[in-house]
Amino acid sequence: MDGLPDWMCPPREEGWFAEDLDQLIDAPRHTELIDGALVFRMFPQRLWHNRVRTDLARAVDDQAPDGVDVVQGMTIRLDARNRPEADIIVTSAPFDPDQTWFEPGDVPLVAEVVSRESAFRDRTVKLRKYAAARIQHYWLVDDGAVGPVVHVYELDEPSKAYVATGIFRDSLNVTVPFEIDIDLAELIPRQ
Template sequence: MTVLPEWMHPPREEGWFAEDLDRLPEAPRHTELIDGALVFMMSPQRRWHGRLVTRLTVALETLAPEGFAVEREMTVRLDTRNRPEPDLLVTTATAYDPDRTWFAPEEVELVVEVVSPESAHRDRTVKLRKYAEAGIRHYWLVEDEDGAPVVHVYELDEPTGSYTSAGIFRDALRRPLPFDVDLDLTKLVPAPPR
């Protein structure tokens, strides 16, 4: 058994807090905080995932009206012990701050998670619940269905504080919220080989 580097030891008995992420320059990129525990993306990301996130980011930036910004590789500080990093998000915090490292839930209109084998459980259950509890109104879960993206769209049901399904979209995604979205999903990744 190898000895863990000093920076991997929690700074307190209760584990890690959201502000601790900004003091961990040694941590791998895309380190998240879930229930006070650090979660690292350890396996290499698939090309499908990277291409889809990039093209979806560009497509949403093109569609976003004034007052919205699309961001990727930014965390959301849900509370003192949870700071997940969605694949991309849409925020109303449009003022550019080059030193900013996270957004508050009330600044986030949409989070998008693109499911990978390593993140599947967290994306489908843990983050689905945590984003809803934090009051984020829209959640998209993008799955790989034989090489094609399928988007599961959820909207927050405010009385219950949980997400309800607003549809499953293949080929095209047309939604009026969080702003008018009309996406050709077939253009986000190349067609799978036959």
């Protein structure tokens, strides 16, 4: 650990806990906690990722019912040792200007826009962890050959695992957690 900044040293032998993230003021933006370990975004974000994330969040927000908010780049406190940052969070939590994370019970939908750097975490680790925390809906957005491809999952309560309910390439039309109809071609980055 010699040569590392002090803030990178875990505060205890067991590693990091969810509440520790708020104390890491020198940590890079987009630091998340997975199984008690800090995870940093190591590569610059592609413009495609940024544009699709922003436009998808805006489209979902435009169709969200009253009392539902759509936010980007915040964390969800899944348990004491897991606080991942999601690309898009749909939440029914009351507005708190000082809030830095959400409870899973206030999050009916999480969407991750897959990047090269986060692909494994998004497709496996986060998929399992969000399901175990009982977040009802999970979307994975991939960079398809001609535009975004949205993989939609819904929580199967008995197994506490996600089941795929659709793969959407041209338009995304779902009725849960609320009615959403999005022309995916509009999410393609503008030239």
